[in-house]
Amino acid sequence: MSVTIKDVAKAAGVSVATVSRVLNNHSSVSEDTYERVSKVMEQLGYSPNHLGRDLRKSETKRILAITASAEQSFYSEVLKGMEEAAFAQGYDVLIAATHDDPKHEMHLLNMLFSHSVDGAVLLGAKQEASVISKLAENHNIALCLERIEGCNALTVTIDNVKAGKDAVNYLIGKGHRRIGLISTETRSQSSVDREKGYRKALEENGIPYDEGLIYLGTYESESGTTGCRYLLGLEDPPTAIFSISDMIAIGAMNYAISKGVNIGKDVLFFGFDNIAYSHIFVPHLSTVEQPLYAQGKLVIEKLIENMKSDIPDKSIYMLPHSLVLRESTGD
Amino acid sequence: MSVTIKDVAKAAGVSVATVSRVLNNHSSVSEDTYERVSKVMEQLGYSPNHLGRDLRKSETKRILAITASAEQSFYSEVLKGMEEAAFAQGYDVLIAATHDDPKHEMHLLNMLFSHSVDGAVLLGAKQEASVISKLAENHNIALCLERIEGCNALTVTIDNVKAGKDAVNYLIGKGHRRIGLISTETRSQSSVDREKGYRKALEENGIPYDEGLIYLGTYESESGTTGCRYLLGLEDPPTAIFSISDMIAIGAMNYAISKGVNIGKDVLFFGFDNIAYSHIFVPHLSTVEQPLYAQGKLVIEKLIENMKSDIPDKSIYMLPHSLVLRESTGD
DNA sequence: CCTTTTTCTGTAAACCTTTTCATTAAGCGC
DNA sequence: GCGCTTAATGAAAAGGTTTACAGAAAAAGG
Numbered sequence: 001m002s003v004t005i006k007d008v009a010k011a012a013g014v015s016v017a018t019v020s021r022v023l024n025n026h027s028s029v030s031e032d033t034y035e036r037v038s039k040v041m042e043q044l045g046y047s048p049n050h051l052g053r054d055l056r057k058s059e060t061k062r063i064l065a066i067t068a069s070a071e072q073s074f075y076s077e078v079l080k081g082m083e084e085a086a087f088a089q090g091y092d093v094l095i096a097a098t099h100d101d102p103k104h105e106m107h108l109l110n111m112l113f114s115h116s117v118d119g120a121v122l123l124g125a126k127q128e129a130s131v132i133s134k135l136a137e138n139h140n141i142a143l144c145l146e147r148i149e150g151c152n153a154l155t156v157t158i159d160n161v162k163a164g165k166d167a168v169n170y171l172i173g174k175g176h177r178r179i180g181l182i183s184t185e186t187r188s189q190s191s192v193d194r195e196k197g198y199r200k201a202l203e204e205n206g207i208p209y210d211e212g213l214i215y216l217g218t219y220e221s222e223s224g225t226t227g228c229r230y231l232l233g234l235e236d237p238p239t240a241i242f243s244i245s246d247m248i249a250i251g252a253m254n255y256a257i258s259k260g261v262n263i264g265k266d267v268l269f270f271g272f273d274n275i276a277y278s279h280i281f282v283p284h285l286s287t288v289e290q291p292l293y294a295q296g297k298l299v300i301e302k303l304i305e306n307m308k309s310d311i312p313d314k315s316i317y318m319l320p321h322s323l324v325l326r327e328s329t330g331d
Numbered sequence: 332m333s334v335t336i337k338d339v340a341k342a343a344g345v346s347v348a349t350v351s352r353v354l355n356n357h358s359s360v361s362e363d364t365y366e367r368v369s370k371v372m373e374q375l376g377y378s379p380n381h382l383g384r385d386l387r388k389s390e391t392k393r394i395l396a397i398t399a400s401a402e403q404s405f406y407s408e409v410l411k412g413m414e415e416a417a418f419a420q421g422y423d424v425l426i427a428a429t430h431d432d433p434k435h436e437m438h439l440l441n442m443l444f445s446h447s448v449d450g451a452v453l454l455g456a457k458q459e460a461s462v463i464s465k466l467a468e469n470h471n472i473a474l475c476l477e478r479i480e481g482c483n484a485l486t487v488t489i490d491n492v493k494a495g496k497d498a499v500n501y502l503i504g505k506g507h508r509r510i511g512l513i514s515t516e517t518r519s520q521s522s523v524d525r526e527k528g529y530r531k532a533l534e535e536n537g538i539p540y541d542e543g544l545i546y547l548g549t550y551e552s553e554s555g556t557t558g559c560r561y562l563l564g565l566e567d568p569p570t571a572i573f574s575i576s577d578m579i580a581i582g583a584m585n586y587a588i589s590k591g592v593n594i595g596k597d598v599l600f601f602g603f604d605n606i607a608y609s610h611i612f613v614p615h616l617s618t619v620e621q622p623l624y625a626q627g628k629l630v631i632e633k634l635i636e637n638m639k640s641d642i643p644d645k646s647i648y649m650l651p652h653s654l655v656l657r658e659s660t661g662d
Numbered sequence: 663c664c665t666t667t668t669t670c671t672g673t674a675a676a677c678c679t680t681t682t683c684a685t686t687a688a689g690c691g692c
Numbered sequence: 693g694c695g696c697t698t699a700a701t702g703a704a705a706a707g708g709t710t711t712a713c714a715g716a717a718a719a720a721g722g
Contacts, residue, residue, distance in 0.1 A: 002446075004678060015702045020680055030700060050445035051391075052678025055382040055707050060447075064425075076428075083428065092439075094395075095426040097407075097414065108423075114381035115333075115708095116391075221611045254613060277608055280552045282585060335708060346672045351710055361670060383708030386677050446678095 003044045012040040023048055054115075063300065064117040065095045066108050068124035074275060075123060078145065081296025082121065089304055091118070102126040112139050119303050124188070136314065140307045144299040146189050147316060154306060155316040156299040158290045160190045163321045164197020164242070165204075167270045167288050170323060171240040172205050174330070176268060180213045180238035182227035182248050194244045194272065213238055217248070224251025232259065232267070239267055240329075246271035246278045246287055253285065253328065264330035274324055284326035291319045334375045336383075343371040354379055385446075394631065395448040396426045397439050399455035405606060406454060409476065412627025413452065420635055422449070433457040443470050450634050455519070467645065471638045475630040477520050478647060485637060486647040487630040489621045491521045494652045495528020495573070496535075498601045498619050501654060502571040503536050505661070507599060511544045511569035513558035513579050525575045525603065544569055548579070555582025563590065563598070570598055571660075577602035577609045577618055584616070584659065595661035605655055615657035622650045 005023075009016045014033060021029045022037040029037075040046075054060045063086055067075050083093045094117065098105040105126050112120045119140035125132060129151035135141055136153035143155040171179055181198050184191045195214075202209055215230050217223030224243055228251070231238055243249035249271030253263055261267050263283050271278055271287035278285040298317060306312045325331035336354075340347040345364060352360045353368040360368075371377075385391045394417055398406050414424045425448065429436040436457050443451045450471035456463060460482035466472055467484035474486040502510050512529050515522045526545075533540055546561050548554030555574055559582070562569055574580035580602030584594055592598050594614050602609055602618035609616040629648060637643045656662035 006678080016679080017681080017702060017704095018700085021701090024680080028700060033700080047441070047444040049386075049678050050442075050447045051382060051386040051389075052707095053680075054447075055380075055386050055677090055709090056679045056681085058382075058707070060382075062447075079428065080430065083430070092427065092442075095428075096423065097410065097426075099411065099414070110378070111381075111423075113378040116381045116385075116393075221607075250611060254611065257613065276552075280581060280585065281612065282588065333708095337708080347709080348672060348674095348711080349670090352671090355710080359670060364670085380708050383677090384710075386679090386708080387710045389677070 002049070003046050004049065005046075008037065008040050008044060008046050011044060012037045058115065060116065060118050061090055062092050062094055062117045063303065064108065064111055064120045065093055066105060066120060066122050066125075067095060067097050068126065069097070069100050074273065077292035078123065078296035081293035081298075082144075082300045083296075085297040085300040086304070091300075091304065093300070098126065100126070109135070109141075112141065119307055121299055121303060136312070140303060140312075142299050142303045142306075144295055149189060152314050154299075154302055154312065154314055156295050156302065157316070157318055158295070158321045159318045160193030161197045161200065163272070163288045163290070164194035164244075165201045166197070166321070166323060167272070168198050168201035168242050169205075170286075170325075170329070171242065171268055171270060172201060172207070174240075174268065176238075176240040177207050178210075178213065178236065178238045178240070179207075180215070180227075180231040180241040182215045182217065182224055182231070182241060182243040182252060184219055184223075184244065184248075185216045186219070191244050198242060219245060219247060221247045221251030221254070224248035224253075225255045226251075228252035228255040232256065232261070240270070241267065242270045244272050246273045246275045246285060249285055249287070249328075250277060250281050253281070253283070264327050268330065269328040271328075279326065283328050286326045286329040286331060287324050288321055289324050290321045294319055333380070334377050335380065336377075339368065339371050339375060339377050342375060343368045389446065391447065391449050392421055393423050393425055393448045394634065395439065395442055395451045396424055397436060397451060397453050397456075398426060398428050399457065400428070400431050405604065408623035409454065409627035412624035412629075413475075413631045414627075416628040416631035417635070422631075422635065424631070429457065431457070440466065440472075443472065450638055452630055452634060467643070471634060471643075473630050473634045473637075475626055480520060483645050485630075485633055485643065485645050487626050487633065488647070488649060489626070489652045490649045491524030492528045492531065494603070494619045494621070495525035495575075496532045497528070497652070497654060498603070499529050499532035499573050500536075501617075501656075501660070502573065502599055502601060503532060503538070505571070505599065507569075507571040508538050509541075509544065509567065509569040509571070510538075511546070511558075511562040511572040513546045513548065513555055513562070513572060513574040513583060515550055515554075515575065515579075516547045517550070522575050529573060550576060550578060552578045552582030552585070555579035555584075556586045557582075559583035559586040563587065563592070571601070572598065573601045575603050577604045577606045577616060580616055580618070580659075581608060581612050584612070584614070595658050599661065600659040602659075610657065614659050617657045617660040617662060618655050619652055620655050621652045625650055 005016050005019050009019045019037055022034055086093045096108045111117050121142045121144050123144050124146040129148045133152040141153055143153055147155045147157045183195050215227035217227050243252055249269050253269050256263055271285045274287045274289035278287050336347050336350050340350045350368055353365055417424045427439045442448050452473045452475050454475050455477040460479045464483040472484055474484055478486045478488045514526050546558035548558050574583055580600050584600050587594055602616045605618045605620035609618050
């Protein structure tokens with residue numbers, strides 16, 4: 001049996017109310033009793049039971065971050081932004097992984113409904129837009145990194161369409177007109193948006209869209225390898241390849257290297273995300289950098305604002321991205 | 332205001348006890364009322380408040396995984412093992428990061444003391460052995476991946492001494508006698524143990540220990556690059572290099588490649604961890620693989636056992652590792 | 663038809679806090 | 693020294709659940 005506030009009260013010869021006041025630094029308690037009660041708490045090794053407190057106050061000061069897969073390295077910077085922003089306001093951030101299972105995602109969301117956390121941030125949600133919209137009506141919920149088309153909920157992300165366009169425009173600016181695209185079968189919103197940016201860039205530059213220059217695979221680097229083999233094996237192969245993620249781009253470059261291609265000269269490569277490895281891997285990869293920390297920070301700040309207000313902000317915030325130019329584009 | 336068990340009871344014309352029984356699938360409730368109450372819960376959109384339940388039952392069915400840094404990619408497999416083992420027994424695993432701050436680690440451990448979670452697993456604890464030992468007396472706590480010398484608490488890890496020895500023995504077996512070591516300034520137990528294994532292997536093969544062949548840096552890949560530059564710049568440079576992590580080994584290989592070294596022939600490289608990139612990066616890295624998933628699974632199983640028993644198991648479980656041989660050692 | 667089980671349901675206490683309200687004692691002004 | 697404010701404390705309710713216990717009705721047994 002754990003020691004409770006009652007035990008402390010009895011041992012200190014005061015009421016539980018007074019102990020509670022000491023615990024919460026209420027000004028009304030006399031210095032004398034404050035000392036005495038504090039000492040007793042110390043002696044008994046008392047640690048307040050948060051369940052009692054949380055129930056009484058109907059708040060936990062905890063926010064749940066729900067990540068999609070275990071591909072954590074990518075999230076860590078976002079999570080750091082979230083944690084620091086949350087901690088600054090007295091909140092803790094807990095992380096849980098869905099392992100790409102929508103049912104498990106809903107199971108985790110249940111922590112929100114059951115008052116085990118005060119709010120939840122979905123990093124790459126797997127539910128339908130309508131489902132999230134509905135939940136967002138009664139719960140403090142936010143999306144980060146991945147928006148959901150037509151979803152009415154607080155969202156913090158970047159403009160993936162524009163980012164994709166910028167990357168491809170850069171390749172076009174270097175004089176390339178046959179540009180390959182390696183994306184994913186999985187129709188995640190970010191993939192879709194980046195592809196859209198790819199097409200927009202071509203269109204605006206009067207370059208015909210060629211279905212044959214598109215390869216769809218998985219998020220694994222091996223898929224980049226396969227995609228690159230396919231593209232470079234074409235009759236009229238591309239002279240530049242845009243991949244919707246760095247992992248894929250690195251896999252693609254691996255194939256090119258094995259074929260003796262002069263990367264950055266014969267063929268240009270552009271990635272997306274600016275993961276740590278993109279500047280460890282040689283040749284260094286040109287890529288789109290998105291503000292991960294800033295997104296994490298903002299989503300928490302907005303979410304906490306929502307928790308305090310009764311007219312929730314359901315805006316979509318799009319933070320600015322930037323291009324990082326390295327050897328793979330000959331820079 | 333949320334709908335409570337009381338509202339359901341009133342709407343269904345039964346007592347709260349009955350509603351609770353429906354909620355918990357008690358056999359004693361008649362089929363008739365079960366149906367009626369269920370329907371009302373559905374209609375009102377009732378979601379039980381876990382805080383009330385947790386308080387009453389004094390258990391949350393949640394386990395906290397405390398990770399050291401944000402270098403998450405490494406943990407993800409362990410966490411997966413933990414989550415699946417936990418879920419199988421009706422527990423959820425929540426993750427929180429200390430960002431290498433011992434104070435914040437203690438702050439997170441407080442979730443355990445305050446009954447917000449039923450148990451905690453530390454993946455690379457930063458506290459003193461005595462502190463953890465003390466806490467383990469009254470709380471359900473476990474260490475995973477990193478043991479702490481002299482700490483009396485449930486631990487699941489691998490035998491890092493033997494693993495280091497095995498790796499270096501393999502290099503020696505290939506006829507090498509000047510073997511460099513790249514490790515970390517940070518005296519983490521795993522680094523210390525792997526170094527110890529390195530020394531043991533030399534010793535058992537009658538190779539003199541040469542202080543000059545040791546480079547201590549950080550966990551970053553750049554540190555491996557620097558270390559390799561130092562080692563290969565020696566008057567009598569090593570012909571094989573053992574790094575205590577893959578990240579470091581990859582950084583080291585990067586330097587070697589830039590110098591035109593024939594990796595796997597002129598100089599052999601051995602890493603540790605078998606991270607995903609170690610077989611993406613070319614040349615593929617030979618490394619020590621530790622059973623990440625299995626460690627996660629086991630630590631949860633043992634921890635849950637401890638939570639149910641009143642004589643806690645404080646053993647140290649060491650799971651078997653294995654060598655993965657690739658191009659970097661000429662295989 | 664009466665007794666004894668069995669089945670189902672309700673009452674109320676318990677879990678541990680926080681907080682409102684009331685109360686007592688002390689301090690102050692005159 | 694009297695009335696009044698202020699400071700410090702306590703008693704008790706509240707928050708949402710689970711569960712031990714008791715009770716009523718129905719079924720079973722004779």
